[in-house]
Amino acid sequence: MRYFAILILSFLPLFALAQEWEDQRVFGSEDAPHSMRILSSTDTSFFVPIIESFITQRPDVSVEYLVTGTADLDDLFRQSPDQFDVVISSAMDLQLKLTNDGFAQRLDGLTHPDWAQWRSSLFAFTTEPAAIVINTAAFEGLTIPSTRQDLIEVLRGNTELFQGTVGTYDVRLSGLGYLFATQDARASETFWRLLEVIGSLDAQLYCCSGEMIDDLAEGRILVAYNVLGSYALARADIEDVLTVILPSDFPTTMMRTALVSKSTSDPALAESFVSHLIRLQSQGSVENLLLPSLDAFQNTNGRSSIRLEPALMTYLDQLKRQVFIREWENAIIQNQ
Amino acid sequence: MKANVVVFGSLRNRLGIILTGGAALLAILLFFVVRGYAAQIAQEGQDNILGASVSSILDATVLREGTIELDFPYASLSMLSTSADDRVFYAIYEDGALLSGYDGLDVELPVSVGEAVFTSTQYDNATIRVASASRTLIGIDTPRQVSVSVAQTQDALAETLNRISRNVAVFGTGFFALATALAFWATSATIGQLSRLTTSVTRRGPQDLSPFLKPVPTEMVPLVGSLNTLMSRLDQSLKQSEDFIAEAAHRVRTPLATVRSYAEATFQRVETQENRDALRSMMRAIDESSRAAGQLLDHAMVTFRAENLEREDVEFDGLLRDLVQRMTPVADMRDVTINLESTAPAIIRGDPVLLQNAFRNLIDNALKYAPVDTSITIRVQTNPSISVDVLDQGPGFLVNEMDMLAGRFVRGGDTQGHIGSGLGLTIVQDVAMAHDGTMVLSNRSEGGACVTLQF
Structure with a gap:
């Protein structure tokens, strides 16, 4: 309980605005006999085709889609699990912890590859790599970096250009950002060196991928590290402005996951939605789907995505988090 | 049973x-x-x-x-x-x-x-x-x-x-099935020994009281031992009673012969018709007793020899010819002729004394019932197997009695007026059986009895 209290306290500013959704939309007929609430961290636009195809199959259902940040989502759902039927988030660690803590309903009727589900309760339906996204115009005449080491060199070589124009997640605010950062830190020491360089350039910190991409598109920042590539690729309007780079040294690939609340009022309906979701996303070649499919960025030789396992809870440990955040702050906030 | x-x-x-x-x-x-x-x-x-x-x-x-x-x-x-x-x-x-x-x-x-x-x-x-x-x-x-x-x-x-439980359950079931199969095998193997003993007891002839000599498992030795002891005791007591009967018959026959000769001598001297009739009845009774004693002796002899059969080549033609020759005087007295029809030499392995005794009983019987001026035919056949028919022209057997006549002391219903002990056909049957043969009684279509011994 102490853990939750501290978690709530640390996100108090967000918590105060908890009921102000990033987005809120109702699909389907208003007088439909069945209704379902989806709590999600994914922008509504990505889910429109999925929900609409579901409603085509089930015209008797109306779906309310509520969007909020990953950390806020975790918090909200822990407080009132009976308010929501399906929870979708990109923060695998928080989702896994929710499942481990018994908030998720077991869906034994669904068949899904073993690596893409945990306890038949948590189902992965996308693979989305963390990307380096650059403003193409700004890199004219410079080497386009393909690895983190390349990025370090480019940034070091052009400190004036990049001063104040490098963006990354504020891991204190974003659950996904924290997941990416901790997984990077696990994989290589390069991460810390890169962070030192980014910190020395007076980095801009963001809560969400969307805002980072907006700023990139408008030229306020020139490089964004560990942003969701899928969000950038989905923005057709800025196709020419941005270049999405998937680091070739080691990929950090997240899987978006869905779970059904254990306190849902209509388990069968929630299950049929999750079933619909993972079926669509597993087929991979369905048109009009904006999110990458489950197999999109999977390496042919071995899974490159972050594994769904209890170890994901390691960095959620409060003591561990304190250590990590302190190191992260030491690296990134140098001028304060 | x-x-x-x-x-x-x-x-x-x-x-x-x-x-x-x-x-x-x-x-x-x-x-x-x-x-x-x-x-x-x-x-x-x-x-x-x-x-x-x-x-x-x-x-x-x-x-x-x-x-x-x-x-x-x-x-x-x-x-x-x-x-x-x-x-x-x-x-x-x-x-x-x-x-x-x-x-x-x-x-x-x-x-x-x-x-x-x-x-x-x-x-x-x-x-x-x-x-x-x-x-x-x-x-x-x-x-x-x-x-x-x-x-x-x-x-x-x-x-x-x-998973382990499932595997162990499968393993345990397999073990049980195998053990059950083994149990069935072991059970039937054990019971099989008893069944074999039972079969060999059941298959024994009624006269066979010899001990079991086939090897048996250790556990069955006491049972078979007791069985053998029981049988030997039974055999011994049977033998004792047969001996007793033979001895008794022998002892009765000799005084009877004396009594008969006295009775005959007296008969010659007595003149009164009344007394002569009494003496004739007396002699007749003595004859009957004497014959019964003789038959009893014969029967005891046959039983003994049949049990300890000594086999040698017996030529029927010679044996029967000898027998006919010896019986001819008796036949002549009754104006009966005895014909021997023997075409080919017929030889079997057997006890000549027993066989002679059997044929004498048959001819004796035929003579008793043959009317005056008829003939008795003895026919030896070798095809398909060796058999001897003894045929007479008497009244034949009563059809409803034929099956019982071979029993001890059984006499036909039409034998009044003839001396007999009821042991004759028993002796013949015992001899036939001792030689692995059979005795068949029948009536001839032209009248008269027919006794066939088949070997």
């Missing part, structure tokens, strides 16, 4: 039940022992991993500037991944107060520093296995004790146990 025996249970069933029941008991025992052992091993495996996880977390604790810092490796929890995606809980305590992790794991923390302690308990409606260990950190001020508990649900363990 069976009706006279009181049946109590069945050896086969009893053996079968004991053996298969024992096998079933063993199979069940095997199942539980192996399953228990497997459960222990599986639990040890889980404990080892939990223990390793606990010590990896404990190792990562440091005391920095009076506060406890814990940067435990990713592997601490990663090593707890299972195929069944077991839930993982952990708690870190400083001097008994929760520092981080899950509240309410509620296990007794080890007081002393050292080996991990393992307990099973309930948490959030699931059975969990908890490993706990402690470590003392020495700082500038007072020492602090850090305790770590790592817990895991037991889904994968249950899966493993179920």
